[in-house]
Amino acid sequence: MDILHSQLTKIQRQLAFVAVEPINWKLYVQSFSWAVTLFESYLLIRQYPLYSRKEPPKELAEHFEPGVFEKSQNYGKDKAKFALISGLFKQLLDSLMLQFGFYAWSWTAGGKLLAKFGYGPEHEILQSIAFVFILFFLSSIPTLPLQAYGTFVLEEKHGFNKTTPKLFVTDLLKGWALAFGLGAPFLAAFLSIFKWAGDRFVPWLMAFMISFQLVMVILYPTVIQPLFNKLSPLPEGELRGRIETLANKLKFPLKHLYEIDGSKRSSHSNAYFFGLPWSKHIVIFDTLIQQSKPEEVEAVLAHELGHWYYLHPTKMMSISQIHIFTILALFPAFLRAPPLLRSFDFPKAVAAQPPTIVAFLLFQMILTPLEAVVSIGMNAVSRHFEYEADRFAVELQDQLGDEKMADMGERLGRALVALHVKNLSTVWVDWLYSAYHHSHPTLTERLKGLEAFQAQREKKKL
Numbered sequence: 362m363d364i365l366h367s368q369l370t371k372i373q374r375q376l377a378f379v380a381v382e383p384i385n386w387k388l389y390v391q392s393f394s395w396a397v398t399l400f401e402s403y404l405l406i407r408q409y410p411l412y413s414r415k416e417p418p419k420e421l422a423e424h425f426e427p428g429v430f431e432k433s434q435n436y437g438k439d440k441a442k443f444a445l446i447s448g449l450f451k452q453l454l455d456s457l458m459l460q461f462g463f464y465a466w467s468w469t470a471g472g473k474l475l476a477k478f479g480y481g482p483e484h485e486i487l488q489s490i491a492f493v494f495i496l497f498f499l500s501s502i503p504t505l506p507l508q509a510y511g512t513f514v515l516e517e518k519h520g521f522n523k524t525t526p527k528l529f530v531t532d533l534l535k536g537w538a539l540a541f542g543l544g545a546p547f548l549a550a551f552l553s554i555f556k557w558a559g560d561r562f563v564p565w566l567m568a569f570m571i572s573f574q575l576v577m578v579i580l581y582p583t584v585i586q587p588l589f590n591k592l593s594p595l596p597e598g599e600l601r602g603r604i605e606t607l608a609n610k611l612k613f614p615l616k617h618l619y620e621i622d623g624s625k626r627s628s629h630s631n632a633y634f635f636g637l638p639w640s641k642h643i644v645i646f647d648t649l650i651q652q653s654k655p656e657e658v659e660a661v662l663a664h665e666l667g668h669w670y671y672l673h674p675t676k677m678m679s680i681s682q683i684h685i686f687t688i689l690a691l692f693p694a695f696l697r698a699p700p701l702l703r704s705f706d707f708p709k710a711v712a713a714q715p716p717t718i719v720a721f722l723l724f725q726m727i728l729t730p731l732e733a734v735v736s737i738g739m740n741a742v743s744r745h746f747e748y749e750a751d752r753f754a755v756e757l758q759d760q761l762g763d764e765k766m767a768d769m770g771e772r773l774g775r776a777l778v779a780l781h782v783k784n785l786s787t788v789w790v791d792w793l794y795s796a797y798h799h800s801h802p803t804l805t806e807r808l809k810g811l812e813a814f815q816a817q818r819e820k821k822k823l
């Protein structure tokens with residue numbers, strides 16, 4: 362622990378200038394965030410002409426019924442236009458809020474709100490909660506029309522939307538209630554740890570964040586997801602039998618096997634698993650079950666179990682812990698930095714003793730460029746994991762010594778093609794756009810990968 366703290370102290374000494382120098386942080390944040398948005402717009406402009414191609418890639422040509430490729434291209438085009446406009450709109454909004462001191466205003470508004478209930482500024486944690494919710498609530502309202510447009514115009518036009526206006530509103534209200542119900546205690550605990558641990562908050566906060574994530578693993582399937590979707594046990598039959606046998610052979614600790622009514626909102630489809638190491642839940646979208654044959658859904662699950670076998674979720678979580686640790690290690694320099702708050706229009710009295718939540722939020726904004734780099738890295742890691750899980754499915758026949766699994770790769774390929782075609786997913790992808798945005802390799806890349814894995818294992822056998 363002491364080595365950790367002496368290292369952290371060294372970092373802080375390097376960053377000591379933050380507490381005294383009047384740096385124009387607002388200008389930095391404005392420039393960074395516009396740079397990121399403009400870069401994302403540039404990527405969309407690179408990707409856009411690919412939606413005008415008339416033919417799918419050769420490898421995929423046979424899988425498209427007449428007219429379907431054209432449909433997927435039109436869908437892609439509409440989505441890209443929408444992404445471009447909404448990205449610029451959101452950035453403009455953020456930029457205006459930043460420029461005109463919205464953050465400082467929200468802090469004061471939180472204080473006034475509490476004063477009405479008889480709480481003074483000495484209740485920093487209460488004011489912090491009020492501040493975050495004013496900020497969150499007011500800044501989410503202008504983007505609601507975009508969300509509604511996305512659901513009721515864009516997705517509707519291309520035949521995916523199943524959400525009714527009533528469902529849209531109840532989802533929204535449930536989401537807000539949940540954000541408050543979970544967010545307020547989380548924030549209170551987070552800020553209390555800061556107060557209590559003083560300068561030694563890093564390990565304590567890390568421990569808190571990890572515990573919170575574990576609690577969410579238990580709460581999400583049992584409490585949160587049932588608020589939005591209906592999970593019902595997958596009925597007895599061929600599919601259930603196949604998945605249970607597969608899980609058994611791999612010693613996957615399958616506790617529950619659910620079908621989820623994903624089709625309630627949208628006809629996009631998928632499957633996933635989650636849970637504690639000794640008790641896992643598998644969830645399959647009803648749409649996937651309707652679109653693919655049991656042996657193909659089994660292949661999708663073989664891929665998912667590959668993620669489990671190679672500990673991909675654990676690895677991803679470890680990377681995110683390192684990420685959180687880095688952020689926390691850099692933070693103290695920004696915690697007591699009056700010039701930082703002054704630069705974002707906070708009054709002198711507030712800036713003299715910066716509230717932790719305000720400092721943390723402003724610090725997060727300063728990290729925008731770092732976050733962009735981290736997300737590119739995370740996507741690259743995730744794409745690597747996807748290939749690894751595909752290879753796992755192809756090699757399952759050797760691992761389990763089961764001849765009947767010899768065509769697992771082909772089945773997975775068929776399922777992926779069906780998913781792609783039904784979801785009208787983009788098939789022509791610009792490499793830079795993909796490197797930045799995609800957590801999965803493109804369909805063509807994955808089909809090529811599946812073939813290569815199959816060829817490699819045949820070669821090994823010879």
Ligand SMILES: [Zn+2]
Nearest residue numbers: 664668747750
């Ligand atoms: Zn995957």
